[in-house]
Amino acid sequence: MSERAFMSRVANAVNVLLFLAACAAFALGLYALGDRRDLQAIYWLIVGGIALKSTTDMLRPRSSGR
Amino acid sequence: MSERNPPSELMPLSERTRVLLPGLYAWLLTVELPAFSRGARPAARVTALAAMVVLVGALFFVGGRLRLARALGIYAFIGFCVVTWALLGGELSPLRADRIRAATGSLGWVLYAFGWGRVRGGRVPEDQPFAVLGAPLFARSRLHPRALPIAAFAVLAALLFGALAFRVDRPEHAVLAHATATACALVVLAASARIALAQGTRVELASGVSRLNVVAVRGAVLSVLFGIGLVWAALR
Numbered sequence: 001m002s003e004r005a006f007m008s009r010v011a012n013a014v015n016v017l018l019f020l021a022a023c024a025a026f027a028l029g030l031y032a033l034g035d036r037r038d039l040q041a042i043y044w045l046i047v048g049g050i051a052l053k054s055t056t057d058m059l060r061p062r063s064s065g066r
Numbered sequence: 067m068s069e070r071n072p073p074s075e076l077m078p079l080s081e082r083t084r085v086l087l088p089g090l091y092a093w094l095l096t097v098e099l100p101a102f103s104r105g106a107r108p109a110a111r112v113t114a115l116a117a118m119v120v121l122v123g124a125l126f127f128v129g130g131r132l133r134l135a136r137a138l139g140i141y142a143f144i145g146f147c148v149v150t151w152a153l154l155g156g157e158l159s160p161l162r163a164d165r166i167r168a169a170t171g172s173l174g175w176v177l178y179a180f181g182w183g184r185v186r187g188g189r190v191p192e193d194q195p196f197a198v199l200g201a202p203l204f205a206r207s208r209l210h211p212r213a214l215p216i217a218a219f220a221v222l223a224a225l226l227f228g229a230l231a232f233r234v235d236r237p238e239h240a241v242l243a244h245a246t247a248t249a250c251a252l253v254v255l256a257a258s259a260r261i262a263l264a265q266g267t268r269v270e271l272a273s274g275v276s277r278l279n280v281v282a283v284r285g286a287v288l289s290v291l292f293g294i295g296l297v298w299a300a301l302r
Contacts, residue, residue: 011277015261029250054284056257
C-alpha cells in the first residue's frame with residue numbers, strides 16, 4: 001500500500017472515530033442533563049459539537065488548484 | 067400519475083385509515099388520557115373531545131374537498147389539542163407524566179404528520195407544464211455498502227437522543243433537553259448523510275494529510291478538553 005493510500009485510510013478512520021465520538025458526546029451530554037449534572041452536560045455538548053464540526057470539515061473535496 | 071391520487075370520494079379505506087389512526091393514537095395518549103384524568107378541568111375535556119370530532123370529521127372530506135379536510139384534520143385538530151394542553155396546565159408536568167406514554171405519544175405525532183403528508187390534491191409535480199416528461203432517470207452510481215450502516219447508526223443515535231431527553235424531569239430543563247436533543251439529532255443526521263455519500267464518491271476528497279491537517283487545531287482543542295475533563299473527574 002502506498003503512503004498516500006495509507007494516509008487516506010487513516011483520515012477515513014479518524015473521520016469515522018470523530019463521528020462516533022460526537023454521537024457519544026451528545027448522548028453523554030443529554031444523559032448528564034437527565035442526572036442534573038448541568039456543567040457536565042454543557043462540557044459533553046461542546047465536545048460533541050467540536051467533534052462533529054471536525055468530521056464534516058474532513059469531507060471537503062479536493063480543491064481544483066492542486 | 068393521476069391514477070395514484072384518485073381525487074374522488076372513493077378514496078380507499080387504507081388511505082383514510084392512514085390519516086385517522088395515527089392521529090387517534092396520538093390524541094389518545096397525549097390529549098385524552100391527561101384531559102380525562104382526575105382533577106382535569108371540564109373545559110379541557112370539551113376541547114379534547116372537539117379535537118377528536120374534527121379529526122374524524124376531516125375523514126369525510128379527504129376524498130373530495132382536501133382543503134377543508136386539511137383545515138379540520140390539521141389546523142383545527144392541532145388547535146384544539148394545544149388549547150387542551152394549555153387548559154391542563156400543571157397536569158402535564160413532566161414530573162407526573164409517564165415517560166413511556168410520552169415517548170410513544172411523540173411517535174404517534176410523527177406518524178400523524180407522515181399520514182397527512184401523504185395526502186395531497188390532484189396536482190402532482192409531474193403535472194406541472196414545465197416538468198420534463200419521459201422515462202425516469204436512473205442514478206449514475208450506487209451507494210457504497212458502507213453508506214447504509216452509517217446512516218442506520220445515525221438514525222439510531224438520533225432516536226437515542228430523543229429518548230434521553232425524556233429523562234430530564236425538571237420542567238424548564240426538559241424543554242431545553244428536547245430542543246437540544248432535536249438539534250443534536252438533526253446535525254448528526256446531516257453529518258452522517260455527508261459521510262455516507264462520501265463513501266466511494268466520484269468527487270475526489272483531498273489527500274489524507276490535508277484532511278488530517280484540517281482538523282489538527284480542533285483535534286488539539288479536543289485533546290485539551292479531554293485533559294481538563296480527566297483532571298476535573300480526578301479532582302471530584
